[in-house]
Amino acid sequence: MxxxxxxxxxxxxxxxxxxxxxxxxxxxxxxxxxxxxxxxxxxxxxxxxxxxxxxxxxxxxxxxxxxxxxxxxxxVALMTQSTNILFPYSIYDTVALGRYAHLKGVFSKLSKEDKEIIHNSLEMVGLYDIKDKLISELSGGQLQRVFLARAFAQSxxxxxxxxxxxxxxxxxxxxxxxxxxxxxxxxxxxxxxxxxxxxxxxxxxxxxxxxxxxxxxxxxxxxxxxxxxxxxxxxxxxxxxxxxxxxxxxx
CATH class of the missing domain: 3.40.50.300 (P-loop containing nucleotide triphosphate hydrolases)
Structure with missing residues (x-):
């Protein structure tokens, strides 16, 4: 609660x-x-x-x-109306940012479990098929779905x-x-x-x-x-x- x-x-x-x-x-x-x-x-x-x-x-x-x-x-994950793009990451890399708080250290790599969570988060918002596309190339609606997937990936x-x-x-x-x-x-x-x-x-x-x-x-x-x-x-x-x-x- x-x-x-x-x-x-x-x-x-x-x-x-x-x-x-x-x-x-x-x-x-x-x-x-x-x-x-x-x-x-x-x-x-x-x-x-x-x-x-x-x-x-x-x-x-x-x-x-x-x-x-x-x-x-x-x-706790916070998702705002902001769609500012600071770096032209791929959809996958942007969603993967949601896992970083769970990593053991700064130089830790994504585990098999992390990758599964990212995969499932992308599937939930219907973006897995275009996961390698740059977020700078997306429409506003697609971009918000990327940020939502990132929030899901944060678990x-x-x-x-x-x-x-x-x-x-x-x-x-x-x-x-x-x-x-x-x-x-x-x-x-x-x-x-x-x-x-x-x-x-x-x-x-x-x-x-x-x-x-x-x-x-x-x-x-x-x-x-x-x-x-x-x-x-x-x-x-x-x-x-x-x-x-x-x-x-x-x-």
């Missing part, structure tokens, strides 16, 4: 996230929703231990503050997603979320996703955490959270009415 207890965090001594508590069980996913600036990405950085925070974040009974950076990298207990489907066409958005949901269920893992598109949240999320100004407004089963009166209060618009009206135009 992943459990957050009374988390406060932010930047320059100003708390963006204020007293947030929730938990996620294994095999489950939770979507974090709310308007821009409400603390969604900041919360993911705290779970990744990339920024300092007050409170406790417990993973399988261990406080992540007590874990070394290398050990944390074997347990973490938790995958954190910060708008991973941003700028992707609908097909790739649906595919990526499908891969993640299946990965969590099949491997008894945890997914925590920040998503703006509430249609995708309804489709993908089992549970939802709704934030406003850094505080929890509602948390629970996705359908119940998104059908609550809190939705209009948080976003300042009757989103459900807008969605229903738009859907009618497809008939």
């Amino acid at each position: 992943l459990e957050l207890k009374n988390i406060f965090c932010g930047y320059n001594n100003v708390d963006v996230v204020k007293d947030i508590s929730f938990d996620v069980k294994r095999g489950e996913n939770i979507c974090i929703v709310g308007p821009n600036g409400c603390g969604k990405s900041t919360l993911l950085k705290a779970i990744s231990n990339l920024i300092s925070y007050k409170g406790d974040i417990i993973l399988d009974g261990k406080n992540i503050k007590d874990l070394k950076r290398r050990d944390l990298a074997t347990k 973490p207990e938790v995958i954190l997603l910060d708008e991973p489907t941003n700028h992707l066409d609908l097909r790739y958005q649906i595919e990526i979320l499908h891969y993640l949901k299946k990965w969590a269920k099949d491997n008894n893992k945890i997914v925590v996703a920040v998503l703006h598109d509430l249609n995708l949240v309804q489709s993908f999320g089992e549970r939802a955490l709704m934030l406003k100004e850094g505080k929890v407004v509602n948390v629970g089963v996705t359908r119940e959270v998104l059908n609550s009166k809190d939705l209009e209060e948080v976003y300042g618009i009757d989103i459900k009415e807008f969605m229903v009206t738009t859907l009618e135009k497809w008939k």
Whole structure:
């Protein structure tokens, strides 16, 4: 289980996230929703231990503050919307980077088990057949699938997603979320996703955490959270009415 207890965090001594508590069980996913600036990405950085925070974040009974950076990298993977390419590695070599936290030393070579995990990660996202292609030659959708495979190859207990489907066409958005949901269920893992598109949240999320100004407004089963009166209060618009009206135009 992943459990957050009374988390406060932010930047320059100003708390963006204020007293947030929730938990996620294994095999489950939770979507974090709310308007821009409400603390969604900041919360993911705290779970990744990339920024300092007050409170406790417990993973399988261990406080992540007590874990070394290398050990944390074997347990938590963060996937963002960034598609910046610093080096033109092949797809295979990029995904292989996910195994480095598991290696015994700097000069250690990939084991047979490591290679199997990389192979399976590429198969899961449908990229094994083009594994030797340079990532600089890929479309945005393919590149995001490479980064997802790298996260799978990391063999973490938790995958954190910060708008991973941003700028992707609908097909790739649906595919990526499908891969993640299946990965969590099949491997008894945890997914925590920040998503703006509430249609995708309804489709993908089992549970939802709704934030406003850094505080929890509602948390629970996705359908119940998104059908609550809190939705209009948080976003300042009757989103459900807008969605229903738009859907009618497809008939």
